Amino acid sequence: xxxxxxxxxxxxxxxxxxxxxxxxxxxxxxxxxxxxxxxxxxxxxxxxxxxxxxxxxxxxxxxxxxxxxxxxxxxxxxxxxxxxxxxxxxxxxxxxxxxxxxxxxxxxxxxxxxxxxxxxxxxxxxxxxxxxxxxxxxxxxxxxxxxxxxxxxxxxxxxxxxxxxxxxxxxxxxxxxxxxxxxxxxxxxxxxxxxxxxxxxxxxxxxxxxxxxxxxxxxxxxxxxxxxxxxxxxxxxxxxxxxxxxxxxxxxxxxx
Ligand code: ADP
Ligand code: MG
Numbered sequence: 479x480x481x482x483x484x485x486x487x488x489x490x491x492x493x494x495x496x497x498x499x500x501x502x503x504x505x506x507x508x509x510x511x512x513x514x515x516x517x518x519x520x521x522x523x524x525x526x527x528x529x530x531x532x533x534x535x536x537x538x539x540x541x542x543x544x545x546x547x548x549x550x551x552x553x554x555x556x557x558x559x560x561x562x563x564x565x566x567x568x569x570x571x572x573x574x575x576x577x578x579x580x581x582x583x584x585x586x587x588x589x590x591x592x593x594x595x596x597x598x599x600x601x602x603x604x605x606x607x608x609x610x611x612x613x614x615x616x617x618x619x620x621x622x623x624x625x626x627x628x629x630x631x632x633x634x635x636x637x638x639x640x641x642x643x644x645x646x647x648x649x650x651x652x653x654x655x656x657x658x659x660x661x662x663x664x665x666x667x668x669x670x671x672x673x674x675x676x677x678x679x680x681x682x683x684x685x686x687x688x689x690x691x692x693x694x695x696x697x698x699x700x701x702x703x704x705x706x707x708x709x710x711x712x713x714x715x716x717x718x719x720x721x722x723x724x725x726x727x728x729x730x731x732x733x734x
Contacts, residue, residue, distance in 0.1 A: 479505055480544070481681045482650045487538035489519075489526050496522045498707035499538070504650065504681040511692050511718060512685045514704030515726045520685045521565065523704075524654045528552050528562045542649065557586055559649030559680075563639035565658055570626040575638065578626045579645050580604045586646055611644040615671035633664030637671045644675035652683045657691040669694030689722035703729045 482504045489497035496519045504510055514520050526533045527540060529552040539546050547555050570578070583604070608622055615637040627635050636656050643651045653672065657665045673696035676682050684691065692698050692715065701717040702709045703726075710732060711717070721729070 481506055481508075481542070482683075483539075483541040483544075484523075484527075485539045485541070487523075487526070487540065488536045489522060490534050490536050491522070491532060495536070496533075496707055497526065500708050502702065502709055504683065506681065507676075507678040508681050508699045509676060509695060509697055510681065510683045510700045510702065511698060512683060512702045512704050512709075513687065513689070513718060513721055515730070516687060518705050519707045520704055521654055522707075524562055524652050524685060527555075527650075527652055528560060529555055553585075556648075561643055561646060561648035561651045563636075563643065563651065563653040563656060565654040567627050567635040567639055569628045569630075571628050573626045574622075575624055575626050576605065576608055576622040579608060579642065582642065583645055608645065611675070612641060614644055614674040615641045616667055617641065631664070632659050633661075633667055636660065636664070636668045640668065640671040640675055643672075647677070648680060650681045650683065652685065654685045655687065656684060657686055657688060662690070665691050666694045673697070689718040692718045705729050 480503050482502070484500050484502040487497055487500040488495060500523060512520055512523070522533060526535065529550065535548060540548055542558055542560065547558060547560075550558070580601070605622075609619055612619060612622065617634060617637050621630070621634070621638070627638060630638060639653070639656070656668050656672070660668065669691050672682065672684070676696070686692065692701070698715040698718070701713050701715060703711040703717065703721065705726065710729060
């Protein structure tokens, strides 16, 4: 079964082609890593999946559960179950973290009539649901009463993004460099959080430059080497070790 399928995707920013024929397929319960050098187009791929207006698809297709989502706006794609965790989560003073999560949850639930997802009516029920989930990402309950990301450390911001994943239960989660700027303990905490909220029916895609976060995951099914705007090689978890040991040079030579 295929959840997400990216077919020969070409994307431009202005006149510059950044993605040059990306192909990728993911199935339910699979964890994928996309690894590549800086500037290779990894974030471009992430933003394109979520329909950021800056990125123009010139060729190819993106299918979710077999249906093209190319014509859908970002919020419609979110309602269909796509989620993007940003590389640099923003601090939003004045917006309570739990209020933010409840608003996001409700806006997705409304679109899911007929779905088996429960719709929470009361704040109290939602608080209970949040408390069950916050434990999975290793944040203390007091974070829920703070403003979104305000004063959170780098690692706490990333775990707050993973909490959104746990609460919203997307079909496909894309995490853009969830390890960037973190020390090794924080990287391990974020990896644990990702593993704890992963489910058997959803796909997780972790975009990263370094192999270190991947070692802390409970499971990793596929590693894709991304260079010069496309996937140039796919392998199992051992490919991440090869990239760590040998760098991206050999991959780039292959792509040239
Ligand atoms: P990665 O996430 O792999 O580091 P990006 O997707 O951020 O790569 O960038 C890919 C390429 O797109 C880079 O060459 C970058 O300079 C270029 N790029 C990104 N944003 C813009 C922009 N707004 N205008 C022009 N080029 C851009
Ligand atoms: Mg990037």
